[in-house]
Amino acid sequence: MNFSDFDHARAYVNGGVKLHHRSAGTGPTVVLVHGWLGTSYTWRHVAPRLAAHHRVLVPDMRGYGDSEKPASGYDGLALVEDLRGLNSNF
Numbered sequence: 001m002n003f004s005d006f007d008h009a010r011a012y013v014n015g016g017v018k019l020h021h022r023s024a025g026t027g028p029t030v031v032l033v034h035g036w037l038g039t040s041y042t043w044r045h046v047a048p049r050l051a052a053h054h055r056v057l058v059p060d061m062r063g064y065g066d067s068e069k070p071a072s073g074y075d076g077l078a079l080v081e082d083l084r085g086l087n088s089n090f
Helices: 076-088
Strands: 007-013 017-024 029-031 055-059
Touching: 007 076, 017 076, 029 076, 055 076
Parallel strands: 029 055
Antiparallel strands: 007 017, 017 055
């Protein structure tokens, strides 16, 4: 599997913020979160290998990549709630 084979989708989380994410695979869920100035593409080499035995969820966090870029909500607690909301969509 290649990273380009991952499904692309968007989910509304944490009060309506729209997050873009990629996903593939089946099994226990692994969420890969990029760092500052990164995107889901950061994980293009790792995610396909994990997808062989796991369900891999790779978001563009708020403000990055193809996700919404709201004016606020970039504190750690808001970002955690974004991830919780994303995972609850599955």
